[in-house]
Amino acid sequence: MxxxxxxxxxxxxxxxxxxxxxxxxxxxxxxxxxxxxxxxxxxxxxxxxxxxxxxxxxxxxxxxxxxxxxxxxxxxxxxxxxxxxxxxxxxxxxxxxxxxxxxxxxxxxEFKSVFITTDKSINRLEDLKGKTFAFGSESSTSGHLMPRYFLLAANINPDSDMKRVAFSGAHDATVAAVGGGRVDAGVLNISVWEKLLSQGKVASTLRVFHTTPGYYDxxxxxxxxxxxxxxxxxxxxxxxxxxxxxxxxxxxxxxxxxxxxxxxxxxxxxxxxxxxxxxxxx
Missing domain, CATH: 3.40.190.10 (Periplasmic binding protein-like II)
Known part of the structure; x- marks a missing residue:
């Protein structure tokens, strides 16, 4: 024992x-x-x-x-x-x-997402109808889920109202896609946007045309x-x-x-x- x-x-x-x-x-x-x-x-x-x-x-x-x-x-x-x-x-x-x-x-x-474009005809969410658009990752809160939620609340269904929807995979990639003319508009988190702005990595033609309400992230x-x-x-x-x-x-x-x-x-x-x-x- x-x-x-x-x-x-x-x-x-x-x-x-x-x-x-x-x-x-x-x-x-x-x-x-x-x-x-x-x-x-x-x-x-x-x-x-x-x-x-x-x-x-x-x-x-x-x-x-x-x-x-x-x-x-x-x-x-x-x-x-x-x-x-x-x-x-x-x-x-x-x-x-x-x-x-x-x-x-x-x-x-109170996190937020920003919708960006170089297209002068896009000035509000409703103007995205018939346009090409880039989210970030499919699993991104600020690059997909909450922007999609706010689009649907504005009676815009990305899958049926937009000409084409792409997923860039990351916030900085979305900026590159919109700035490079591969899509008409896109959305990313406000924090990355402000960082890229401060680093001078945003083309002068790129602008924010809509900022979402705040949410937890x-x-x-x-x-x-x-x-x-x-x-x-x-x-x-x-x-x-x-x-x-x-x-x-x-x-x-x-x-x-x-x-x-x-x-x-x-x-x-x-x-x-x-x-x-x-x-x-x-």
Whole structure:
């Protein structure tokens, strides 16, 4: 009996050691709503900061598309993901509610999308009828779901009222498609638009002709089975970011955030409703 107890204790110790070792790396990813090089650039200072605060290695794991970010978190291949509102809802539904949104930028309480064009005949949403148009990714909140929701509310069905609808795959790609004349108009999130404007990467002929009302969008999410102590450390690290110190200022600027605030699943109920109404959530 003593030998059995010793063996059981040894196995349990080895299992615990294995779990402890596995938790030495926090695997982080983000929906690919911008170019991969830009996502890596934005994450690098944040990753270093989280390593300091958590006392563990933080690794950025790029994914090929929005669906991969959902599957990666749900299937335990990722520990934390930067989701758009719609991809968070998809992950929550896919995992039967086992994904928790931790924090969001203050800006994500009232996020917006902008409709852009170079066509002088387009000045309101109704003018998009009969035109060619580009959304971002099919799973994008600000590049597809909410713009589609607002178009339908304005009695414009993109699938029947527009000449052709394309999906660029990313916000910056939408700007390139519209600016390059491949489509008459497009829509993207206001944050990327303002960043590209500030960097001088927007052609002078491109303009915003419509801005949507605000809605909840991006957040950092984790699985519900994450160690609660680690979850709190991560949340506290984001909430502690301060624009008045050099490190915090750099990270917040790259994340296009004034600060991070707590969030909760209930904030995304309207996005889930919009997705179901649009037939985008099965």
């Amino acid at each position: 003593k030998n059995f107890l010793r063996l059981t204790l040894a196995v349990a110790t080895l299992m615990f050691a294995g779990l402890t070792h596995a938790q030495q790396v926090l695997r982080v990813s983000a929906i690919p709503d911008e170019a991969p090089t830009e996502l890596q650039r934005k994450f690098k200072p944040l990753g270093s900061y989280l390593e300091q605060k958590l006392g563990m290695k933080v690794e950025f794991v790029p994914v090929t598309d929005y669906a991969a970010s959902v599957e990666g978190l749900v299937n335990n291949k990722l520990d934390m993901v930067w989701f758009g509102g719609f991809t968070f809802v998809q992950a929550s539904v896919r995992s039967n509610g086992k994904v928790i949104p931790l924090v969001q930028r203050a800006e994500d309480e 991006y957040n950092w999410s984790v699985r519900s089975d994450m160690d609660p102590a680690l979850r709190k450390k991560i949340s506290d690290a984001f909430l502690a970011l301060n624009p008045n110190d050099a490190q915090g200022k750099e990270i917040l600027a790259l994340q296009r955030a004034s600060r991070f605030i707590p969030t909760r699943t209930e904030n995304y109920a309207s996005i889930e409703k919009a997705a179901r109404n649009a037939g985008l959530l099965k």
